Amino acid sequence: MVVFAAQGDPRRTMAMLWRAAAAAEVRPGPRPTLSVDVIVEAAVAVADAEGMAGLSMRAVGERLGRTAMALYTYVADKSELLDLMYDHVHGELGVGPAADWRAGVRAWAEELWAFYLRHPWVLQVSMARPVLGPNELDSAERLLRALEPAGLSAPVLRGVVSQLNHLVQGAARMVTDSRRAARETGQSDDDWWYARSAELVEVAPDFGARYPLLTWLETNKDSTPNETVPYMEHEARASFEVGLELLLAGVEATRLTEG
Amino acid sequence: MVVFAAQGDPRRTMAMLWRAAAAAEVRPGPRPTLSVDVIVEAAVAVADAEGMAGLSMRAVGERLGRTAMALYTYVADKSELLDLMYDHVHGELGVGPAADWRAGVRAWAEELWAFYLRHPWVLQVSMARPVLGPNELDSAERLLRALEPAGLSAPVLRGVVSQLNHLVQGAARMVTDSRRAARETGQSDDDWWYARSAELVEVAPDFGARYPLLTWLETNKDSTPNETVPYMEHEARASFEVGLELLLAGVEATRLTEG
DNA sequence: GCTCATCTCCTTATGGCGTAAAGTGACCGG
DNA sequence: CCGGTCACTTTACGCCATAAGGAGATGAGC
Incomplete structure (x- = not known):
């Protein structure tokens, strides 16, 4: 949909x-x-x-x-x-100015993340046909204002803005889709995951040999086991945070080679 | 949908x-x-x-x-x-090994990009409930194999994998949604954009003053004017390329501080 | 206080969706 | 040739956006 x-x-x-x-x-x-x-x-x-x-x-x-x-x-x-x-x-969006461009971008992304979780249906409106209303444009302009001190060229700036949107949307979509699936099917995230992975090891007994790196990645989790947050939501939030820092590091590196 | x-x-x-x-x-x-x-x-x-x-x-x-x-x-x-x-x-996916991890990641992403454009409906299958079939898992394992030489920790690796998926999906979705909208409405991307932006300047005459940075970004385009590629598709491809390089630069920077 | 144009809101109808239920007839082993 | 089994069909349900047309309220002009 x-x-x-x-x-x-x-x-x-x-x-x-x-x-x-x-x-x-x-x-x-x-x-x-x-x-x-x-x-x-x-x-x-x-x-x-x-x-x-x-x-x-x-x-x-x-x-x-x-x-x-x-x-x-x-x-x-x-x-x-x-x-x-x-x-x-x-119109609910409107973070103010921040100490430096990194803090500004982080605040902007955090606000958008919370916004998407509050209004998950917004993620299902295609960005290929932007609405071009005042509130959406205000939000875009705010992001550009936050990024201005980084002094990026126009092409790189366009890429950064796209990346930020894809990052927040991708991670938030993970959470909202997961919640929606849980509600529609009456099966919680963790129940679903448990049932599928149990079936997986049965039907693919050579899993560890065929997928050594996936197995390694799956066993090296540092999350506390007694989470109240469902598995998928925890992963999505982690990918949001790591992804944001990766992007900021990438911007910093590009900024230095550009300037 | x-x-x-x-x-x-x-x-x-x-x-x-x-x-x-x-x-x-x-x-x-x-x-x-x-x-x-x-x-x-x-x-x-x-x-x-x-x-x-x-x-x-x-x-x-x-x-x-x-x-x-x-x-x-x-x-x-x-x-x-x-x-x-x-x-x-x-099962159509299957890039082989590459010279170094950067080349491997680029090849993996390029292949996925082409795959999504070939099968746009795949982008509408939610990733919050992975299918866990052999071909999808093979593709995930291949990406991890390409990234292995970068020597990332498990949490960062998970973030990088998520970012890559969000990056390719977000940019490809832009293209496929745009094509779909054009087909469903019978109005080309450029026609749509032209009609909307013409209306925008009329209804918001103070656009330049209210959105100076958006205006600056929009006027600083280096793309050749006589493109055969629709506006939105050109933008999406550019955001894919810039985003990928930003991510690789971010990984490199993180790799150095980690190692 | 009438008429008439205009407007809000209603009822009804159409074709498409996934799939449940029940029916038809083909094919097999005995 | 019989009876069980199975592939495939027809029909039906409720839900969707919205076109078409009708009912009744309201204001302007007289």
């Missing part, structure tokens, strides 16, 4: 994203009992609670005591609603 | 993934006219051509001149079919 935003009429959608509180005209016909804002908030609530797959026009309408079709008075279609939802939640 | 593999009965599915050409017993009833292999190949063909959203049991059955329900004689459900498809295509 990857979903495209930014598919509707660009003029209409962009106007809704960037509108500065449009003046309410008085017009004939019954008074609206809903509003775009109310619908967007209801839709975000549905998506937060039920996931992207549970986000249906029926569900949003039901949460507001209306039918699905009632929403079409306010939004052109589901894709436009998604645009508005996407930019709406990005 | 993110889809979970590895949801069925683990015993049954793992046996099918790791089977060593099961002996064909003679049994009463009509002779099977299909086979698991034929079905998997047909399903891969459908997914390659129509994408994950077009992969339906009906479509696979139709390609084989059967109904959707006929497939259920051979596979337990769609999730099991997906497991088999996933591991089947991973």
